[in-house]
Amino acid sequence: MLRLVRFLALLLFMTAVAARAQTRFTTVVIDAGHGGFDRGGIPGQLVPEKVMTLDVSLRLKKILQDAGYRVVMTRDSDVFVPLGTRVAIANAQRNAVFVCVHFNSAPRSGANGIETYFYSTESAPLAGSIQSAVVRGAGTENRGVRRRGYFVLRRTNIPAVLVECGFLTNQTEATFAKIPTYRQQLAQNIARGILNRPALEARTSSTNRSSRVNVGAQPFLDQRYIREAGPTHHRSSKSSKKKKSTKKKTTTKKKTTSDDDQ
Numbered sequence: 560m561l562r563l564v565r566f567l568a569l570l571l572f573m574t575a576v577a578a579r580a581q582t583r584f585t586t587v588v589i590d591a592g593h594g595g596f597d598r599g600g601i602p603g604q605l606v607p608e609k610v611m612t613l614d615v616s617l618r619l620k621k622i623l624q625d626a627g628y629r630v631v632m633t634r635d636s637d638v639f640v641p642l643g644t645r646v647a648i649a650n651a652q653r654n655a656v657f658v659c660v661h662f663n664s665a666p667r668s669g670a671n672g673i674e675t676y677f678y679s680t681e682s683a684p685l686a687g688s689i690q691s692a693v694v695r696g697a698g699t700e701n702r703g704v705r706r707r708g709y710f711v712l713r714r715t716n717i718p719a720v721l722v723e724c725g726f727l728t729n730q731t732e733a734t735f736a737k738i739p740t741y742r743q744q745l746a747q748n749i750a751r752g753i754l755n756r757p758a759l760e761a762r763t764s765s766t767n768r769s770s771r772v773n774v775g776a777q778p779f780l781d782q783r784y785i786r787e788a789g790p791t792h793h794r795s796s797k798s799s800k801k802k803k804s805t806k807k808k809t810t811t812k813k814k815t816t817s818d819d820d821q
């Protein structure tokens with residue numbers, strides 16, 4: 560009997576340790592997409608992505624700090640930060656998660672909705688949690704959670720996700736994005752997704768299931784290789800050669816109906 564009690568106590572302890580190891584973080588690294596000469600989005604886009612990502616990121620920073628978390632920003636002004644630097648900043652943190660904030664764009668103005676990316680398996684619950692929270696709050700199309708090998712997701716050694724907060728090339732979503740209270744709501748929902756992560760694991764299983772469908776339905780591996788071939792993923796190069804490759808990527812996307820803006 561005593562042995563059984565001891566065993567149960569040990570089991571309970573181990574479960575608690577495992578849960579804590581998986582869910583405990585004290586720092587959130589917020590990565591506002593693009594910046595400086597890198598406006599984000601696609602050529603000719605009216606609402607600059609870099610402005611929106613920074614605004615939502617700064618709002619998110621305040622919410623998380625108020626909730627008692629330590630926040631590290633990869634940028635907090637309109638400057639260009641290379642992807643390698645963003646990753647290095649993230650990897651220098653302990654007990655941390657990495658959250659990239661982006662907005663989507665597509666040549667087809669009808670493309671809309673929210674999607675969240677992850678790469679490592681350990682990042683999947685966080686991606687699911689953020690996706691659920693943001694979609695629920697935004698009330699728009701749920702494009703699902705997707706696994707993709709973006710540079711910033713592959714090279715980070717802490718749980719890392721990239722949330723696409725809607726399409727700035729979609730009239731409705733761009734109109735919303737321009738409203739400060741909507742951006743505040745986006746930030747609040749991202750924060751909710753980050754902070755609720757442990758409790759949401761079970762509930763996000765359906766989101767993850769749908770992500771597998773999404774991943775299978777599109778040639779994401781090819782795109783990953785395209786991105787891996789370059790030194791950076793989120794367009795960050797300075798050369799005209801890069802411009803050419805971006806153009807090429809856009810064309811590819813048109814064909815594959817993948818609308819993300821990376």
Ligand SMILES: [Zn+2]
Pocket residue numbers: 592593599600608661662793820821
């Ligand atoms: Zn972006």
